[in-house]
Amino acid sequence: KESKIIFKFVPTTNNSYYLTLGAPLDSDNVTFYLGNRQLNQYSTFRHTVIVNLASHAKGQEIVLTAVFKKSSLWLNHFVLYQMNNQLVDRRLAQLKKQQPVVKKLSESKLSVTYNQKKSQQLVATTIPYNVGWHAQVNGKSVKIIKIQKMFLALKTKGLGHKKIILTYRPPYLLTGLLISLISLVILFSYYWCRKKHRKMR
Incomplete structure (x- = not known):
């Protein structure tokens, strides 16, 4: 049954x-x-x-x-x-009072402003963590950390107004651009030398 x-x-x-x-x-x-x-x-x-x-x-x-x-x-x-x-x-009402203001500056840049009431604060986001993210707090670079094994966060210190700027740059972008620039210079130099050599002949 x-x-x-x-x-x-x-x-x-x-x-x-x-x-x-x-x-x-x-x-x-x-x-x-x-x-x-x-x-x-x-x-x-x-x-x-x-x-x-x-x-x-x-x-x-x-x-x-x-x-x-x-x-x-x-x-x-x-x-x-x-x-x-x-x-x-x-608790939700308290969180809403402390809600940061987020402004999208571009496809790879965000600005966050809020008033910090603790000497130390963990600022957590729902942005997936990636090594290409960089952060500045009031103009000074700070370390990006990973929370819950997947999200981007950072720690801020000091009371008062905070302005956080998050910028994303693909990893090794500058290295790739530098290698490409060096390659172009070498290639241009090679053709220039070859052309000059032909004129001399």
């Missing part, structure tokens, strides 16, 4: 509620239903995923049904979380 577990809870607030599902809880092993609606799942996933179960549902019964596809199921990372919506809204 069909094996299933029915989980029920009643939210005591209008906050958002999230359920985490570990890797064994993919669609090959179990099908989840929220009420009468089937939850869409990946067939396989390696990491824990998060599913939103309820929001603004204070006092309403939430029913989650897990239907087994195999004889046993390991409820790995099967945890219900409540998010403090008011706290998140306050």
Whole structure:
């Protein structure tokens, strides 16, 4: 016969509620239903995923049904979380007040201005990290660092107004231009010498 577990809870607030599902809880092993609606799942996933179960549902019964596809199921990372919506809204409002102003100067150049309120600050971006990026803070060059193994970031020091200029130059562009220039000079010199030699003959 069909094996299933029915989980029920009643939210005591209008906050958002999230359920985490570990890797064994993919669609090959179990099908989840929220009420009468089937939850869409990946067939396989390696990491824990998060599913939103309820929001603004204070006092309403939430029913989650897990239907087994195999004889046993390991409820790995099967945890219900409540998010403090008011706290998140306050934090987002604070972030918006400190939101930097980004201006695109060209296809390979960005200008960022903001007011720094800490003695040290990590400025994170969603720009993919590449060795061709260079940064200046208030006219001084600073080191570009990689965060989360893929994004570009940099550290700034000192309070007050900051102006960051990010510039992208393809790696070895200057080296390539120099080699090309030297090659042209050698080639021009060779033809000039050859032409002069012919006139002398």
